[in-house]
Amino acid sequence: MANAPPNPRRTILLVDDEPEVLHLVTRILSAEGTVMIEARTGAEALAVARQTRLDLVILDIKLPDMSGTEVLRRLRRIDPGVPVIMVTSYGSVETVRTSMELGAFDYLTKPFDNREVRRVAREALASRAGGSVPSRA
Template sequence: MDKKKVLIVDDQNGIRVLLMEVFSSEGYLTYQASNGKLALEIVRNETPDIVLLDMKIPGMDGLEILKQIKEMKPDLNVIMMTAYGELDMIKEASDLGALMHFTKPFDIDEMRVAVNMTLERSSGSSVSISS
């Protein structure tokens, strides 16, 4: 069985390292990107099963990255990570197709459970439509 792939996109190294450790220990293949350009390359080349995406990334913000991810892979699961108070952006992210968001500092166990549940749901429906 193929390992599920988790892509972590955050400009803060500490958060990327923490999330990579958590999801590697859950048995997922983890990828990390500190900026939008790299994140989109990984989405294109590795086709992750889920993306944990920070809203505030220098250069290309989370919403722009989300738009481009959804253009490439409309069905890709994306969970947003936001700083407190970015409610307008959260609404826009939902409109663009983000599954849910976590406000920093988030509970790492809640994040883990959300990712596990999302990936279990998406592996349950193994219908793939290739364009």
């Protein structure tokens, strides 16, 4: 039986306007052998998604230019199969419900538990079997 080829490095887009959050999550997940791309606005995140095959998006619900749920709606048009983990510091049941209805994989609340971030990210990455190719729309 032939050995399976090694897993290519996974690409994670992290979208948050707080530099401390970007740094923390990048530190937690870069140890997992992933390529981390950071975006501070919804528009920046969508531009990255149009140009890059992403394996996971970690998306803050509150961004300076548009809501995280709006970014999620638009991401679904670009790459319907990419798992998206929503992040909130507010824990609003309605916002979480809306995100899940729009196809979010899961959600995390701030402040983060490092093990929970790793666990949810691993599960989301495992769900990205084969994946879809981003549309340039």
